[in-house]
Amino acid sequence: MPFSRSTMTEHKQYGLRTIPDLLRRDVVGGFLLIAAAVVALLWANSAFGATYEAVRSFTFGPDSLHLNLSVQAWAADGLLAVFFFIVGNELKQEFTHGELRDPRRAMLPIIAAICGMAVPAIIYALVNINHPETLQGWGIPMATDIAFAVAILAVIGRHLPPALRTFLLTLAIVDDLGAIVVIAVFYTSGLSFLPLLGALALLAVFGYLQRGRGLAAALDRSVLPNWVVYLPLAFTIWALMHASGVHATIAGVAMGMLMRTVPLDGASESPSHRVEHLLRPWSAGIALPVFALMSAGVVFNGLGTVFTDTAAIGIILGLVLGKLIGILGGSWITTKVTRAELNPALSWIDLAGMSLLAGIGFTVSLLITELSFTDGAVLEHAKSGVLIASLIATVLASGVLLTRNAHYRRKHAGTAHTPTG
Template sequence: MSRVGAALRRDVVGGVLLTVAALIALVWANSPWSQAYETMRTTAFGPAGWHLHLTLHGWAADGLLAVFFFLVGNELKQEFTHGELRHPRRAALPVVAAVAGAVAPALVFAAVNAGRGELSAGWGIPMATDVAFAVAVLAMVGRGLPPALRTFLLTLAVVDDLVAIVVIAVFYAGALSWAPLVAAIALLAAFGLLQTRAAARLPVRVPGWAVGVPLAVAIWALVHASGVHATIAGAAMGLLMRARAAPGESEDPSHRAERLLRPVTAAVVLPVFALMAAGVSFRTGGLFTSTVAIGVILGLVAGKVVGIAGGAWLTAALTPAELNPGLSWWDILGLAQLAGIGFTVSLLMAELSYSADEHLVEDAKGGVLAGSAAAVVLGTVTLSIRAARYRRAHPPS
């Protein structure tokens, strides 16, 4: 089992599982058995209280994906504590690139769909870079590339996801129910107190998971009942994790949680969500005629490049921030192309943007898949050329 867990922590393995699940969903949704696929994803179960009678797809999007967002928030906390984000000048370039790389695709989508009423609601769809996919592709094609490029991508993608989290919380929240929201905030405060070093030194014999897991489930249920998208609960708890070990601890809670949950996320959470969300029926048409699909494709393919590469270049030109001396601007261009992979969060945004119109959801998802595929091709070509050049310049001894 330890070997399986180690394999599932590898970027390439997680990306392959995610791709396979997405391909299964695509083939199934466009096969003679498409009705069985739709029946499967719309089968509902769960208690009626607190709006927890959800479809299988709902449990994947609201429940399982909260675990993924927990890891995103947790990784952000580690970056703030130990990584690039604790050094403002060193972090400035990828942080600005991430923000610009989220804003530019939204502006591209908004321009394509300007004056088209409800169609313009999908501006948030092309904003986010899929961390798992992008890092997996970089791992597959990046042999010979400087390690600093992966750090740049991770910082960019984590900040990018933070922007997406804020967008979901602010613009995609339903009608708020204040009582469960206040209760959720109170329990989040308790969750944060449990992460302090003082709490870690208490002579409590109860294992941390025995308290933390039920508390996390309660927080998730309360946030879901409040009308705020439940994935926000996962992100908030991840940001509250303690990323420094207390005296007597062999490992801090943040890294311990990542070690335990990353294999589960790679093997279950993201593949199941992809299976539930990526089943786009291309028989509905619209991929090359719908302005929703076109806006998403252009946002992911062109907007990401302009935002990330342009934002990073302008920041380096106009401020004291500078590019890592081991990287070139051609590397950043390839990375910006790869950042157009907008799978997981983009599919979620598509469903949140057009929840009342299934045809628009299909068009948006088709645009996500087409734009992400184009980003994979463009990024792979550019980064493969760069990797080959680095290998020629520094041949293995």
């Protein structure tokens, strides 16, 4: 939406005070994320690539708490947890007040996510069935990178129905949870159950404080700012989840899903909306761009040999074709054999474009790649395969969704100009 004259006047009058409002727009955050990813790719593949690697591998943090992490790990596990908190919070609002209140519609993205994990893994396994040295990478194409997928959708789909974004958020969260389970069961030597139990116990405390009764109500009306209690509690939950071996961003999702979406008597807004309003600019302006800058710098070495490596081929086919077949096909079959239904505001071609977009795999896919291979050449080829698949998925999805975006823009324009009465 172009700036009006009054908006321009406000920019001149308030200056930097308008920046948080800009960062709350998905399209602005999307551009920042994509720009940071491009900078990372150029930096990592330039003459200064060694500097890039030195920056993101630099470690800091208290070793006694098992938090002496690299800059890349702090970005992917720490900063990204803020984004996942916002996503979990947004889904909680949808499940309680929005699109996903109807179980028939909530069921569809959940089943689509499961199919969208299974089909890519099967495709990868079929490609590598005669190559036992690479077969263990079957989990790599299962994961969708929610941050990049949502950013691309925001940039190219300003006129697409909001239901498509909700579908993508739900699918990607279920996808991430499934990928974390796969990592825990198949790619981790063991979980630390004591920290995990501690994290779950504190999540229960967090949930109680959101109920709005007793101590929770007193805290909500206290003269002390809520962050004095919630910030240390949230950090402790995150640290315990990280120490347990479970991907720490799950702590963000869990806390977001526990947020109260109904205001107390006399309050103007719920904690859910208040915290989202506060955190969204930090997520879009700092957390996501830094995450992209530190995670997207994949080095292309021997690109020509990538397409002869069965691991890379399996990843590319799994992320691009597997996600499309799994999500779109699984959704269509589900509507035929169950009471689940596609939102009437969407068409199947919209879902096809979103299914292609789900083929973007970065953080979790690269993490599973690191856990799957020890051979240096295979590891680099697999990483390149993740990036190539993500680029192909982005281009194909953009082609479909830009066409649909133009369709909805014309439709909205026609509706706006239709005379009434």
